[in-house]
Amino acid sequence: GAPSTNGSRGPAPRRRAAHHAVDTSTGDAVTAPMQATVVKVAVAAGDKVVKGDLVLVLEAMKMEQPIVAHKDGVVGLVNAEPGATVSSGHLLLSIADA
Numbered sequence: 657g658a659p660s661t662n663g664s665r666g667p668a669p670r671r672r673a674a675h676h677a678v679d680t681s682t683g684d685a686v687t688a689p690m691q692a693t694v695v696k697v698a699v700a701a702g703d704k705v706v707k708g709d710l711v712l713v714l715e716a717m718k719m720e721q722p723i724v725a726h727k728d729g730v731v732g733l734v735n736a737e738p739g740a741t742v743s744s745g746h747l748l749l750s751i752a753d754a
Contacts, residue, residue, distance in 0.1 A: 685750055686726065686747075686750065686751060687745050688742045688744055688746040690714075692714035692715055692741070694714060694736045694741075695713040695738060696713040697736055698711055700734060704729075705731060707724075708725060728754060733747075736748045
């Protein structure tokens with residue numbers, strides 16, 4: 657028979673991070689990694705957070721996507737509310753150094 661073109665890896669590899677927390681943040685900004693709907697906002701302005709804390713949950717393609725703090729600090733601006741649709745790169749919130 658003809659040799660398999662994808663070896664023994666099974667189906668084409670899927671991009672990871674579909675169900676892992678994603679860090680798309682730089683500086684103080686926490687941005688949406690993809691177009692999604694905001695399911696839950698877990699923090700409010702003035703809240704202290706530690707790197708890895710859940711700050712909000714997005715849903716894309718029927719999968720929930722937890723977004724976590726990328727650093728220790730204090731939540732500044734919160735620019736997301738449950739039910740809102742955000743586009744990739746949308747500023748969700750900011751975390752200032754404590």
